[in-house]
Amino acid sequence: MKPAPIWQYNEMKPCGVDYTDVEEVAAYDTMHRKFRDYTKSSEEIIRTLGIGSESIVIDMGAGTGAFALHASKRCRTIYAVDISAPMLEYCRQQAEMQGLSNIVFCQGGLLTYEHVGEPADAIVCVAVLHHLPDFWKMVALKRCHAMLKPGGRLGLFDIVFPPWDENSEAKIDNLIKACGVMADARLAQEAVIHVRDEFSTYDWIMEGVIKRSGFRIDAAEYGDGFQTTYICTRE
Numbered sequence: 001m002k003p004a005p006i007w008q009y010n011e012m013k014p015c016g017v018d019y020t021d022v023e024e025v026a027a028y029d030t031m032h033r034k035f036r037d038y039t040k041s042s043e044e045i046i047r048t049l050g051i052g053s054e055s056i057v058i059d060m061g062a063g064t065g066a067f068a069l070h071a072s073k074r075c076r077t078i079y080a081v082d083i084s085a086p087m088l089e090y091c092r093q094q095a096e097m098q099g100l101s102n103i104v105f106c107q108g109g110l111l112t113y114e115h116v117g118e119p120a121d122a123i124v125c126v127a128v129l130h131h132l133p134d135f136w137k138m139v140a141l142k143r144c145h146a147m148l149k150p151g152g153r154l155g156l157f158d159i160v161f162p163p164w165d166e167n168s169e170a171k172i173d174n175l176i177k178a179c180g181v182m183a184d185a186r187l188a189q190e191a192v193i194h195v196r197d198e199f200s201t202y203d204w205i206m207e208g209v210i211k212r213s214g215f216r217i218d219a220a221e222y223g224d225g226f227q228t229t230y231i232c233t234r235e
């Protein structure tokens with residue numbers, strides 16, 4: 001493997017919320033289960049991306065396994081990739097408790113994970129790409145492109161902003177308040193950190209980066225609270 005250039009972005013150094021902190025990892029799952037239905041959202045992703053029992057899937061930034069644990073029951077092999085060892089360990093323990101044996105755990109990230117197995121049918125990336133500055137988002141997506149079979153699918157789910165206008169400040173305040181109501185004060189604080197310190201970007205930048213990385217955007221949904229979904233195909 002070619003060594004990374006000295007100017008490569010260090011994705012292992014946490015920006016914003018520190019998911020390498022063991023205490024943060026334990027709190028993450030409890031907090032997210034307050035406002036997410038993992039089974040329902042995973043089934044929706046599986047259906048939309050056309051994942052089936054023979055599919056090879058990569059969950060990029062798998063975290064505690066919100067998608068990977070459920071998807072493992074619906075596909076041949078799933079690679080749970082994350083820069084955080086405590087996140088992967090949490091996911092591994094859950095997999096063990098549930099008797100799931102087709103998850104391959106890989107410590108690495110969007111810029112460093114080397115996929116050596118069969119090319120993937122699908123890559124899923126939920127709330128992860130915003131950890132990279134825009135320049136590096138394209139590097140990351142081109143790497144994902146290379147890991148997929150021709151025609152392979154990419155599901156990107158993240159916070160993405162519409163163009164800044166006179167209502168943006170109020171909308172961001174409302175997003176933070178909504179996080180407090182949906183879950184708790186900790187999630188509200190994470191939303192503050194997200195906007196202030198992480199790299200969620202504008203919708204037109206995301207669309208440009210996705211297309212120029214070699215993907216066709218089949219569907220782009222801009223939901224309330226800046227939650228965005230891009231369903232894409234490797235061209």
Ligand SMILES: C[S@@+](CC[C@H](N)C(=O)[O-])C[C@H]1O[C@@H](n2cnc3c(N)ncnc32)[C@H](O)[C@@H]1O
Binds near residue numbers: 110132
């Ligand atoms: C907000 S959590 C999302 C976790 C999971 N996808 C979910 O839906 O709950 C972000 C995850 O991305 C991981 N992460 C951050 N930067 C990353 C990178 N460059 N490559 C891969 N994973 C990364 C973090 O360690 C963390 O587990």
